[in-house]
Amino acid sequence: MKPIWIVDDDQSIRFVLEKALAREDLPVRSFTNPRDVLTALDDDEPQVLVSDIRMPGGSGIDLLSKVKARLPGLPVIIMTAYSDLDSAVSAFQGGAFEYLPKPFDLTKAIELIRRAVDESVREDVADERLQQMPEMLGQAPAMQDVFRAIGRLSQSNVTVLITGESGSGKELVAHALHKHSPRANGPFVAINTAAIPKDLLESELFGHERGAFTGAQTMRRGRFEQADGGTLFLDEIGDMPFDLQTRLLRVLSDGQFYRVGGHHPLKSNVRVIAATHQNLEDRVRQGVFREDLFHRLNVIRLRLPPLRERREDVPTLARFFMQKSAKDLGVEAKRISENALARLMAFDFPGNVRQLENICHWLTVMAPAQVIEPKDLPPELMGVAPLAPIQPVAELAPAVAVVAPSTASVAVPLVSSPSAGPYAPPVVLPVVSPAAVDLPAVRVDGFGAPPVAVLPVAAAQNGWISDLEREARGLLDAGQTDVWDQLTRRFEACLIHTALDLTRGRRIEAAQKLGIGRNTITRKIQELGIDD
Known part of the structure; x- marks a missing residue:
């Protein structure tokens, strides 16, 4: 991976970010002024650029515009003071990925940089595909x-x-x-x-x-x-x-x-x-x-x-139309988050590809930030649930037998909401209980077939939320002070273990299924001690 570039004349800021990124196994390169950054761009380029806004020898806003002219898809995070509202507005108008107020919480700063890295990796892959874009799109x-x-x-x-x-x-x-x-x-x-x-x-x-x-x-x-x-x-x-x-x-x-x-x-x-x-x-x-x-x-x-019969093509089409709209309007292309894409894929699109293109054009003009989240989508999509609801167990038809790793299980058909249509993305049901250490996942037998979720028997009968509540209450009553960490680590381990099992240990594919970046899943595997 390419390094993250830090640009700040304050040595203490550079030192803190360098050490924190090193602990995250992220390569880093530091600069004290924008002039050196522009010179370095002749021979190298960063994965993400983090720049202060006021430095001797140049402004972070000026650096942003010059870098964006050379690397339009590069995520740039601008560091600015709380009171510097004009600078924050200028940063967004110049195409900044996000701005980081000073003084900042180091953990949140690293999370923001990681999110920019994940977005950059996804956009690198998307840009390669767009450069080879055929006259018609469709993998369905x-x-x-x-x-x-x-x-x-x-x-x-x-x-x-x-x-x-x-x-x-x-x-x-x-x-x-x-x-x-x-x-x-x-x-x-x-x-x-x-x-x-x-x-x-x-x-x-x-x-x-x-x-x-x-x-x-x-x-x-x-x-x-x-x-x-x-x-x-x-x-x-x-x-x-x-x-x-x-x-x-x-x-x-x-x-x-x-x-x-x-x-x-x-x-x-x-x-x-x-x-x-x-x-x-x-x-x-x-x-x-x-x-x-x-x-x-x-x-x-x-x-x-119709587009609802080829939902797997929605992300590729959406990214293409976002690039096309940005080019037509002469502005920086915006990016669509995985959560927003999931909501788009759940929509039925009565106007099909033409409607999707119009939505992307609307987002290019109206979305407030460079990364589009579900809350930024137009009103007709706001009522679309990206996940399909589940019927109560007592009302279910006989289940199809599915074998889940390490747990007794029953198969529970999922029911799509009317707004989401019959091809809504499958639901992964989190199960946290003392007896279940592996999170069974959704299995789909062919495109268009009803998704099947696998639940532990106890969870299917009593509800996984009840199990979670009982375990949390037991830990709290026992005076445990790390309840949050215990349950969160177990939940994350279940998700990652199941995704790796489904993908036969392929981390990048597992990360895509979970909706996280490959660097995030690597870090979590190390933190949680998961054997993949």
Whole structure:
């Protein structure tokens, strides 16, 4: 790991932070003025920069702006006096990760630096992914199916029908189909058939001759002519007026059409890609969409999954949109905490990817700090619980047998809240009792399957909170003075032990599952004496 840089002209501050960081096994490098920092940046760079705000030879705010210009993603912590409100505001406006008031509590200062380190490590990985960002994003199985279909169609000119909810990215798929087709060098022309009045749509599609109707003072080429040699994307095809469907069917059948008011047939050399959020089979049954046109369009059908069916893609998409919004607005990109991402993943997103992009744009403008926490999310997400509630044990259906390490257990199905949808992130139930030293975890059998939580039998019958209360009361009655430390250490050991068991000892993966940084889990393993 790269070192943490401390910039302060006060030797006592540097000494205290150096010693404290050394105890945490964090590399550190100290400077007395901003000038030396800027010189050192020519050959090296820090993981986190901690700088005083007032020093001989330069201001911490000026240093912040210069460092951010060279390393936009570097977390910078500004140290400032309690009364120096203007400096604190300037620090945040300049893109500081956080500010540390002087005099500061050393433990809290180290916690803040560790949080900045964890955030920096996550952002390093995210930045690498963003630099290699493809034109479309998606690790979910349903999206991988779409990518494979695009690949198979790359050498074809066949008509494609794209279905999916509004905002799921249908036009993006159409662009990809065109880009990877033999017609890639030709034009890509898109038209939303639902956004154009019926009286104008025919002229938009097929063009018109001069004098064809009142106001037609010149000849106009329609979208079919504009897309000659390329691809015509007909969005929301399910809303096309019934009489125009006949003309579209004729073009698809024999490749010829007439301009409005024209008498000479024109040849169409266009690949048609259509899209709709509606169920065309239902539209056919209702008599508002021609069955023969449906079969003509439905040669190859691609279904785009809604975002709630690909929740694992939300973090990647959110980070991408945060970077994109920051670039568009010319500001420092903000970061989303793991807790905020968990709440985003629990949201159903009726507007799908488009809604997520809008939320990220809102956060870029409205979130008060550089790191976005759950409290900073827009109002529509505030009522979303990131964890699914559990039914009382007496109301549960028969459980599925699951083996948990080192404890007798029963499997308890989890119930998703209506707001979170059926794919809410699984719940890890903490169990603290004298008889349970290992925390059983959630096991999910395939994406979309009901999560299953494993609880010790005693905890399932009496409630783990009651066990915790009884143990705490017993220790307090016995006059113990370290009750907090005892129970907290046992609880942390249970969490880490179970996460390591699930990941077969892989610390980084275990840290990700627990929502903590890899340095934090390493330190905790050493402190708690856990054998991984």
